[in-house]
Amino acid sequence: METAIKELKEKAQAAKKGARQLGQLSAEVKNRALTSISAGLNSSKDEILAANEIDCREAEASGMDAAMLDRLKLTSDRLDDIARDVLSVAALPDPVGEVFDVRTLPNGLLIGRKRVPFGVIGAIYESRPNVTIDISVLCLKSGNGVILRGGKEALHSNSALASVVQKAVITAGVPGEAVQFIDNTDRVLVNHLLKMDSFVDLIIPRGGAELISFVRENAAMPVIGAGESVCHTYVDHNADINMAVEIAFNAKVQRPSVCNALDTILVHADIARSLLPVLATKWAGAGVEMHCDERALSILKADSSLKLAPATDDDWGREFLALVAAVRVVNSLDEALEHIEKYGSGADEAIVTEDYSTAMRFLNEVDAACVYVNASTRFTDGGQFGLGAEVAISTQKMHARGPIGLRELTTYKWIAFGSGQVRL
Amino acid sequence: METAIKELKEKAQAAKKGARQLGQLSAEVKNRALTSISAGLNSSKDEILAANEIDCREAEASGMDAAMLDRLKLTSDRLDDIARDVLSVAALPDPVGEVFDVRTLPNGLLIGRKRVPFGVIGAIYESRPNVTIDISVLCLKSGNGVILRGGKEALHSNSALASVVQKAVITAGVPGEAVQFIDNTDRVLVNHLLKMDSFVDLIIPRGGAELISFVRENAAMPVIGAGESVCHTYVDHNADINMAVEIAFNAKVQRPSVCNALDTILVHADIARSLLPVLATKWAGAGVEMHCDERALSILKADSSLKLAPATDDDWGREFLALVAAVRVVNSLDEALEHIEKYGSGADEAIVTEDYSTAMRFLNEVDAACVYVNASTRFTDGGQFGLGAEVAISTQKMHARGPIGLRELTTYKWIAFGSGQVRL
Numbered sequence A, B: 001m002e003t004a005i006k007e008l009k010e011k012a013q014a015a016k017k018g019a020r021q022l023g024q025l026s027a028e029v030k031n032r033a034l035t036s037i038s039a040g041l042n043s044s045k046d047e048i049l050a051a052n053e054i055d056c057r058e059a060e061a062s063g064m065d066a067a068m069l070d071r072l073k074l075t076s077d078r079l080d081d082i083a084r085d086v087l088s089v090a091a092l093p094d095p096v097g098e099v100f101d102v103r104t105l106p107n108g109l110l111i112g113r114k115r116v117p118f119g120v121i122g123a124i125y126e127s128r129p130n131v132t133i134d135i136s137v138l139c140l141k142s143g144n145g146v147i148l149r150g151g152k153e154a155l156h157s158n159s160a161l162a163s164v165v166q167k168a169v170i171t172a173g174v175p176g177e178a179v180q181f182i183d184n185t186d187r188v189l190v191n192h193l194l195k196m197d198s199f200v201d202l203i204i205p206r207g208g209a210e211l212i213s214f215v216r217e218n219a220a221m222p223v224i225g226a227g228e229s230v231c232h233t234y235v236d237h238n239a240d241i242n243m244a245v246e247i248a249f250n251a252k253v254q255r256p257s258v259c260n261a262l263d264t265i266l267v268h269a270d271i272a273r274s275l276l277p278v279l280a281t282k283w284a285g286a287g288v289e290m291h292c293d294e295r296a297l298s299i300l301k302a303d304s305s306l307k308l309a310p311a312t313d314d315d316w317g318r319e320f321l322a323l324v325a326a327v328r329v330v331n332s333l334d335e336a337l338e339h340i341e342k343y344g345s346g347a348d349e350a351i352v353t354e355d356y357s358t359a360m361r362f363l364n365e366v367d368a369a370c371v372y373v374n375a376s377t378r379f380t381d382g383g384q385f386g387l388g389a390e391v392a393i394s395t396q397k398m399h400a401r402g403p404i405g406l407r408e409l410t411t412y413k414w415i416a417f418g419s420g421q422v423r424l
Helices: A002-022 A027-043 A045-061 A066-072 A076-090 A130-141 A152-171 A187-193 A209-218 A241-253 A269-285 A294-300 A333-343 A356-365 B002-022 B027-043 B045-061 B066-072 B076-090 B130-141 B152-171 B187-193 B209-218 B241-253 B269-285 B294-300 B333-343 B356-365
Strands: A099-104 A110-117 A120-125 A145-149 A179-181 A202-206 A232-235 A264-268 A289-292 A307-310 A324-330 A348-352 A370-375 A392-394 A402-404 A410-421 B099-104 B110-117 B120-125 B145-149 B179-181 B202-206 B232-235 B264-268 B289-292 B307-310 B324-330 B348-352 B370-375 B392-394 B402-404 B410-421
Touching: A002 A120, A002 A145, A002 A179, A002 A187, A027 A045, A027 A076, A027 A130, A027 A152, A045 A066, A045 A076, A045 A152, A066 A152, A076 A130, A120 A130, A120 A187, A130 A145, A130 A152, A130 A179, A130 A202, A145 A187, A152 A179, A202 A209, A232 A241, A232 A333, A241 A269, A241 A348, A241 A370, A241 B410, A264 A269, A264 A333, A269 A294, A269 A324, A289 A294, A294 A307, A294 A324, A324 A333, A333 A356, A348 A356, A356 A370, A410 B241, B002 B120, B002 B145, B002 B179, B002 B187, B027 B045, B027 B076, B027 B130, B027 B152, B045 B066, B045 B076, B045 B152, B066 B152, B076 B130, B120 B130, B120 B187, B120 B209, B130 B145, B130 B152, B130 B179, B130 B202, B145 B187, B152 B179, B202 B209, B232 B241, B232 B333, B241 B269, B241 B348, B241 B370, B264 B269, B264 B333, B269 B294, B269 B324, B289 B294, B294 B307, B294 B324, B324 B333, B333 B356, B348 B356, B356 B370
Parallel strands: A120 A145, A120 A202, A145 A179, A232 A264, A232 A348, A264 A324, A289 A307, A289 A324, A348 A370, A370 B410, A410 B370, B120 B145, B120 B202, B145 B179, B232 B264, B232 B348, B264 B324, B289 B307, B289 B324, B348 B370
Antiparallel strands: A099 A110, A110 A410, A392 A402, B099 B110, B110 B410, B392 B402
């Protein structure tokens, strides 16, 4: 283990050295590296798929469930998609080097903030091998060195993918040291990595809630990651019923396993009798189970085709990540706001209303990363927002909120051009 | 103690409630509160000075040293200054409500980032009572609730000042709950406060290194605070000697006890013989002691009027906060950059040079909050930078770097104006 720790430290040091050079490179050179990664994914397809085959076989033998296996699996088509995504990151504007808030002080000193990379980003992730490429590419484009530590189930796949990245960056004239892959998946090494704050500036955990909270609790450096994401949609009494049904249906059903899917629907009492039966029928058609408060239950219980259950206290503020929704009838906007304040996690919240002042109050008063009027919470996504790919969706308030794209992977420094100024 | 913990929790909850309302208030109302605080400092001068008198008498009796006593002491003039500073914060633009990065997505959804307060800021500080006003005012203006926990030596002063703030905000129509003062200075309560991340969004420690690292290690919420600040000035062989001497003199002598004062001067070997004797004589006139490497020592040792000592390994990367400077002769810009990378703390770094490419390399390659060409590092300050007052100078990379002014006390949320958009 001591050798492994020493090796890890050497890799972290090398990443820092590589990152220093990478941080100075032009968008042109960085884009060349990305294009070259994309090409490498095509030309090394056979090796990557063979490596993935080993991981999948071992995972199957160890009894991994079908959903996990599907996340682990690479195919020729999936690799094509990944390679195409790399090119789309190459096409995004480079955030590094932007100079903003420039001003000349009364003494003539010209100062401004210049956007710069963080330095080295450590990525700790689980079984999806595509993360190796996603994170490498976003870090490279934003000028950051990266240390990759994927899950042990995907070790062969990740190793093959990381090797494509490393070869490609060197071909493009980017220092290979800037991308480090940890091939020893002993958990103890993660603990050590999390303490190397003199080499690693930022940690991004990608995976389940357990991984993320482990990283948050143990990292000596800052962490950017998604917390729990409990999403509410409030249907006001002045809502367009058809619009409300479409939005709630989309928010719950379009991809139920993701963080911006609807968890709880709050319905104003005055519209509950007209809205809930329509929504419930539509949801039931997609297999949605509804955990209803008493009033919602009394409206819906006559219809035996619905999957209904009485809501328990645990249902409020719960992230379902499945075809389940909690349903509550409220008497007012204020009651909805209080519910969201109490049970929300500062992620994605929506209102459906035709009333202008109600819409504006909701936008102003809800404290969350993304607040929507008359739209599905499913839009919270770097790609949808026009930021390009994202490494995570943040529910924290510091630094960046919502999608973490290229710009959010940078910081700034003040630069000052003087001519001998001293402070009086 | 249990009652005290319960009270603390109630105060934190109340602050959150007050902050929710405060966050919605216009600049006009918040400025009225600030004006009213400034007036209150004048009209309550007698009570404040009487309270401060008690603190000073107790501190003197307990043997507090003169420098600490001076920090604790309020006078009529000092109160006038504080009251004037409050008005200057009132005159600053309000960062809250700014909407930026607005775009209409192809599906018609209008999205943008809106600048909003963090929520509740906890301030933990030591013996300087003016911090009670400084932090309250910056938090109020940026729409944040604040929980004040000052040092026990200043309890009477802080209590009198906090009461001025609380009365003034209520007069101005701001919820009084938004400003909470902890009058129990038992250290155990700080530990509890640092765990109340469901009510407190951000902690700002103001004081010595020990306090700051205690807060960093124990806070469950994000922390913004100054870390150690080791500042280098590198004098290139192409420097204007006179300018270099003036800059180094100012950076070391103008206010040696602060974080942006010079700690180490790095001098190119080709200019060392012409520069060092002039600088040393000027520094000696101000009482500066020089801890020199061998080469610097050999240049200066003949002059017995200088206060010289051989530098030890501990002198590199040391924040002196006193009239002491470490001096090292280097052979090149690269050697200077390596020294700064190894020993710097990411605070304030300067180069003096007439060579354009050298200046640009230094600006680009030094990884620090503020990087200067041909100017004193003493300029790192919210007021000097035109940001207005600051609560701290950050050496961290997340969220904000350098002076933490009003805008840096805010975050943003995404707001989206839809017309029924759902994700395809």
